[in-house]
């Protein structure tokens with residue numbers, strides 16, 4: 001007998017716009033639709049027995065019917081291949097009334113309330129699919145004990161949208177609770193990152209989301225293709241469905257004092273990213289670290305310049321979500337003259353404590369915030385048996401008392 005074969009996806013958030021790139025070309029806005037197309041393509045190519053959708057299909061209550069029409073068209077492609085679809089609602093689409101009505105006949109939406117079971121034959125296997133939809137955003141009252149016991153002699157698949165935490169608003173439960181149900185496979189949703197847990201012949205998977213939408217959803221995103229033979233542990237593999245990859249690109253700008261040098265470095269980094277060939281497109285946050293004072297002083301102009309320069313660069317394969325600059329460490333602007341005068345006064349002074357008093361003030365002024373670090377007390381402590389001139393020249397060089405531990 002051939003194994004039961006299915007695709008499991010979750011958290012599509014269909015048609016929700018990518019954060020921070022709303023003004024961009026249609027391919028970027030439609031990334032979630034492309035991901036759904038990829039999922040359906042895989043279902044057809046792999047001749048799966050069903051598709052499981054574990055919540056947050058939509059981002060919110062629908063404002064218009066466009067995403068619904070698109071979803072139904074894709075489900076119709078599966079209907080033509082006689083592939084059933086099982087879906088539950090998550091916290092984001094709990095309020096969505098469109099789900100459950102107006103769906104193609106091959107799509108079964110589980111209802112809110114008590115978890116329900118669908119028993120059917122697929123690929124020669126007796127299969128029980130158990131599921132339940134959120135009625136509202138907060139489902140803190142959920143109890144895993146409400147899920148039906150495993151049906152003997154069947155392959156048992158559980159659909160659940162959960163944060164997989166012992167308490168909280170998102171259907172609280174733990175992996176141990178899920179293993180205890182005796183199901184073969186748990187199709188989870190909610191965490192936007194891939195997670196899996198195995199115990200004996202049970203596999204719990206959260207496939208992550210099919211397409212990231214914001215800079216905190218970095219990396220390749222996708223869905224999960226699963227095969228189960230009765231009596232054996234499920235086998236699965238993640239497959240990519242995202243065509244835009246969110247990524248943070250960290251660039252060390254140390255030593256670069258012209259924007260054209262920095263521009264060349266960024267371009268090289270972006271080309272390297274593209275050449276890695278992981279994703280069709282990248283939505284990047286450029287994080288420029290250790291920026292020299294000359295450039296940092298013009299940081300707002302630099303941000304605007306690189307944002308417009310690289311947005312849509314490399315044949316439209318790069319999108320800039322944001323440019324962030326971090327100043328170089330120890331980029332302290334000293335008032336050298338004032339400090340040197342104070343040092344000279346100190347070295348030639350009879351009354352050291354009086355001179356220290358006089359010194360600490362210009363030091364504090366010239367070192368700005370670091371003046372708090374170089375206090376009179378600390379100078380006094382550091383002096384000990386050391387030469388005052390050494391202590392002070394270190395303070396001026398490094399912006400702190402004592403030589404730096406490293407570098």
Ligand SMILES: [Mn+2]
Nearest residue numbers: 056090091190
């Ligand atoms: Mn969710």
